[in-house]
Amino acid sequence: MKTENTFIIHPETKEQENALKAFIKALKMKFEISEGKNYDSEFVAKVEESRHQAYDGKTTKVDKDDLKEFLGL
Numbered sequence: 913m914k915t916e917n918t919f920i921i922h923p924e925t926k927e928q929e930n931a932l933k934a935f936i937k938a939l940k941m942k943f944e945i946s947e948g949k950n951y952d953s954e955f956v957a958k959v960e961e962s963r964h965q966a967y968d969g970k971t972t973k974v975d976k977d978d979l980k981e982f983l984g985l
Contacts, residue, residue: 923929936943965971974982 921932923932
């Protein structure tokens with residue numbers, strides 16, 4: 913049975929990284945490695961701020977019919 917889940921693991925040491933690679937290869941699982949592709953800290957801060965605003969209900973709802981006007985198109 914196939915699963916839709918994705919697991920993101922952040923090893924802290926080279927030893928942990930090597931152990932994870934060996935474990936995943938032993939299980940014959942598909943995996944990919946993103947090497948050093950971290951998000952810009954300013955971008956992350958903006959996303960976090962938006963999440964907090966949404967959690968606090970500080971959002972704007974726009975009807976589909978008003979979307980073009982809202983976007984200034």
